[in-house]
Amino acid sequence: MNRRELLIGAGYGLGMLGLASCSSISKTRSNIHTRYRHYAPLKSTMQRVTHSEVGLRPFRPEGYRLEREPLAHKTLVHNYGHGGGGISLSWGTSTVAAQLASQPRVKDIAILGSGVMGITTALILAQEGFDVTIYADDFPPNTTSNIAAALWLPSSYFDRNIVTPAFLEKDRHIIRGSFSRFLGYVNVPRYGVSWHNYHLLLPQARDSIRQLPGGNDLYPELATSTEDNLFGYPYQSYMKALIIDPMLYLPALLQDAQIAGAKLKQAKFENLDQVLALKERVVVNCTGLGASKLFADTSMYxxxxQLTHLLPQPEINYAYVVPTPEGYLYMFPRKGSIVIGGTAVKRAFSTEPDQKLTARMVQGHAELAKNLMR
Ligand SMILES: Cc1cc2nc3c(=O)[nH]c(=O)nc-3n(C[C@H](O)[C@H](O)[C@H](O)COP(=O)(O)OP(=O)(O)OC[C@H]3O[C@@H](n4cnc5c(N)ncnc54)[C@H](O)[C@@H]3O)c2cc1C
Known part of the structure; x- marks a missing residue:
């Protein structure tokens, strides 16, 4: 089995989507007696589109950078480069970053960046009694972390051909630690973290399921099936998965950090001299893709x-990922919207939504939904 296919999450997609692929999906016969007849179909029409947005995943082929580095008279701790898995990994890597930043013990700590990594690291350190200031160019809702589809399934954050066994070993602990922290936020309305039925659908039957990130016990009800699957696909991997709404989660976490004493300062760092000029002796670098320029990390790209938001459908409590010949289509429900997406274009820097792509995604999901309406 191709591990990449089974690990697909929202942070992981390939290429562009196309209508041709979706028409071939709709030819797949769906069983009228399917066990999913109680699922409400997605209303995927252009009239229900509220907006589209484009985010740039901070991808680092060797995996995220999580280490301490002396920089002149300061101690720098790096916590960046989480690709398409940063929301999922955030509690795990930020806990390690906070430990690295708290030894040797100093009073004041600067956090650079206010995406999910900066906020989580700041919260941990502020709750431990440090005087924390978050310096960032953008704050929620204007960070990449706000754009994430935010399925809890760590994926697409290293190149399998480059990553080391030592990284993967540490990563497993980080994933497990992160998962356990997210459990504490489930169904507390202000954080927007909840369980949903998740279906990965494939056009060919596969053999048994492989290990998912962190271990299969992190994915309740994990099972595969080769008949009577959602939309009539020949193969399905099903589980319960956490979906996080970053538009609720990030402001709530930022508020928690401020209540714990963290201060916020708007600042854009153009070079290392400006970082060195900070009053704090310990600096945690959570600048995401910004680290490639600020810290001259040329490996990152x-x-x-692109994600499109449709009007909410509270009756939908399932999520899916389906492959198309040119990429993937995925759907994740939130309280405030239905998120559809599936694209991943390497080394593309534009953050302008492509309206033609929006139309193709909407059409592709509409064709899938027809299989539930028969
Ligand atoms: C379309 C899409 C779907 C995704 N889906 C998922 C998913 O389903 N699950 C998942 O786990 N992850 C997903 N991700 C990945 C996730 O969004 C990222 O890994 C995560 O947001 C990275 O967080 P971060 O805090 O490192 O970076 P960011 O959120 O980008 O935050 C960086 C911060 O640093 C600041 N900054 C940068 N440079 C400077 C500078 N020079 N001076 C001052 N401030 C600076 C920025 O202003 C910002 O505050 C997805 C991403 C995208 C784009």
Whole structure:
């Protein structure tokens, strides 16, 4: 089995989508007695589109950078480069970053960046009694973290041909630690973290399921089936998965950090001299893709992804990912919208939504939904 196919999450998509692929999907016969007849079909029409947005995943082929580095008279701690898995990994890597930043113990700590990494690291350190200031160019709702589809399934954050066994070993602990922290936020309305039925659908039957990130016990009800699947696909991997709404989660976490004493300062760092001029002796670098320029990390590049938001459908509590010949289509429900997406374009820097792509995605999901309406 191709591991990449089974690991697909929202942070992971390939290429562009196309209508041709969707028409071939709709030819797949769906069983009228399917066990999913109680699922409400997605109303995927252009009239229900509220907006589209484009985000740049901070991809680093060797995996995220999580280490301490001396920089002149300061101690720098790096926590960046989480690709398409940063929301999922955030509690795990930020806990390690906070530990690295708290030894040797100093009073004041600067956090650069206010995406999910900066906020989570700041919260942990502020709750431990440090005087924390978050310096960032953008704050929620204007960060890449706000754009994430935010399925809890760590994926697409290293190149399998480059990553080391040592990284993967540490990563497993980080994934597990991160998952356990997210559990504490489930169904607390202000954080927007909840369980949903998740279906990965494939056009060919596969053999048994492989290990998912962190271990299969992190994915309740994990099962595969080769008949009577959602939309009539020949193969399905099903589980319960956490979906996080970053538009609720990030402001709530930022508020928690401020209540714990973290201060916020708008600042854009153009070079290392400006970082060195900060009053704090310990600096945690959570600048995401910004680290490539600020810290001259030439290995990192963006993987661009476009998401479209449809009007909410509270009756939908399932999510899916389906492959198309040119990429993937995925759908994740939130309280405030239905998120559809599936694109991942390497080294593309534009953050302008492509309206033709929006139309193709809407059409592709509409064709899938027809299989539930028969
Ligand atoms: C379309 C899409 C779908 C995704 N889906 C998922 C998913 O389903 N699950 C998942 O786990 N992850 C997903 N991700 C990945 C996730 O969004 C990222 O890994 C994560 O947001 C990275 O967080 P971060 O805090 O490192 O960076 P960011 O959110 O980009 O935050 C960086 C911060 O640093 C600041 N900054 C940068 N440079 C400077 C500078 N020079 N001076 C001052 N401030 C600076 C910025 O202003 C910002 O505050 C997705 C991403 C995209 C784009």
């Amino acid at each position: 963006p993987i661009q992804g």
